[in-house]
Amino acid sequence: MLVDVSPHPRAVIGASALVSTVALTLMAAPAHASTVEPPRQGVPRPAQTPPPATHTVAAGESVAAIAARYGLATADVLSWNGLSWENSLIRPGRVLSLVAPTAPAPAPATAPAGTSYTVVAGDTISGIAGRHGSTAGAVLAANGLTWDSIIYPGQTISVPAAPAPAAAPVPAPAAVAPIGLELDAEQAQNARTIIRIGREMGVPEPGIAIALGTAMQESWLRNLDWGDRDSQGLFQQRPSTGWGTVEEVRDAERATRAFFGGPTDPNGSRTRGLLDIAGWESMSYADAAQAVQISAYPDRYARWEEPSLAWLAALG
Structure with a gap:
């Protein structure tokens, strides 16, 4: 008996339809479905560029904007810089820390606390x-x-507390200024003028040292014919605020006498010199200089305290 094993016409049609349906389904699948790869183990992600250690504030910037710029939390930047949400005012030129402060090394048990x-x-x-x-x-x-x-x-x-006194170093020769702070001929001549005028006026040694450091900060101990606004001369005195004419503030001897002030001040009571400031002898070096100069950067004078004493010893 012969058996017909050829597929039934309906079966053939059904199989064809099934193949077509599968093909359409695959074609309709999202294009990305077949390209997704499982995460590869051991392959690190690219590292993000860390923010700089500090940022100098520019006009118009806020703490929040600076924090966002570097991907930092505003609260962290406030905390790292001693600020708060209530006190977050920053001014152009201020340097903000963008990293958490490191824990200070433990102080010796015998060191006084700050x-x-x-x-x-x-x-x-x-x-x-x-x-x-x-x-x-x-x-x-x-x-x-x-x-x-x-x-x-x-x-x-x-x-910080004052450091414990150390053993006295061997003094350097009096005629040698600290390394890197030597004066050239022009500076030395102007320094000698300040020292001579100070001694003629009976100014104590600390006052003469303050004058030397002030002149170094203001003009590099040079009798400048230019400066901020109308400031000129050794001490950058301003004619517009009563310190004298342009010629007078550029007269090194007269400018020095005006800086010291006192009874023989060539400006009289128009300006206030060091000797006119009550209690200047008990002020810090920088505060005494600032009381005369009224600078926008009062602490800059402090850096010249030790050098000015060396110049006084070497040139006086």
């Missing part, structure tokens, strides 16, 4: 350091600041 201090209007780094028996350099270092940094009322800063 303290924290909240800045009030009129404070300077050198003044704060002097009142706490510390140094301006130590306060700057303890707070990650520089000589160009500005402090603001309400800011909390750390004031």
Whole structure:
């Protein structure tokens, strides 16, 4: 008996339809479905560029904008810089830290502890350091600041205790200034003029040193014929604020007498010199200089305290 094994016409049609349906289904599948790869083990993701350690504030910037720029949390940036949501005002030129402060190394058990201090209007780094028996350099270092940094009322800063006295070093020859702070011929001549005028006026040695450091900060101990606005001369005195004519403020001897002030001040009572400031002898070096100069950067004078004493010893 012969058996017909050829497929039934309906079966053939059904199989064809099934194949067509599968093909259409595959064609309609999302294009990405067949390209997704499982995550590969052991292959690291590209590292993001870390933010810089600091950021100098530009006009119009806010803490929130700076934090967003570097992918940081605003609260962290506030905390790292001694700020808060209520006190987040920043000014152009301020340097903000963009990294969490590292924990300080533990101090020796015998070392005296430092303290924290909240800045009030009129404070300077050198003044704060002097009142706490510390140094301006130590306060700057303890707070990650520089000589160009500005402090603001309400800011909390750390004031390290004064270091224990060390053994007295072998003194250098009096005629040698500290390395890197030697004066050239022009600077030395102007320094001698300041020292001579100070001695003629009976100014104490600390006052003469303050004048030397002030002139170095203001003009590099050079009798400049230019400066900020109409400032000129050794001390960058301004004719527009009563310090004398352009010729007078560029007269090194007269400008020095005006800086010292006192009864023989060539400006009379139009300006106030060092000797006119009550209690200047008990002020810090920088605060005494600032009382005469009224600078926008009062702490910059402090860096010249030790060099000016060396110049006085070498040239006086």
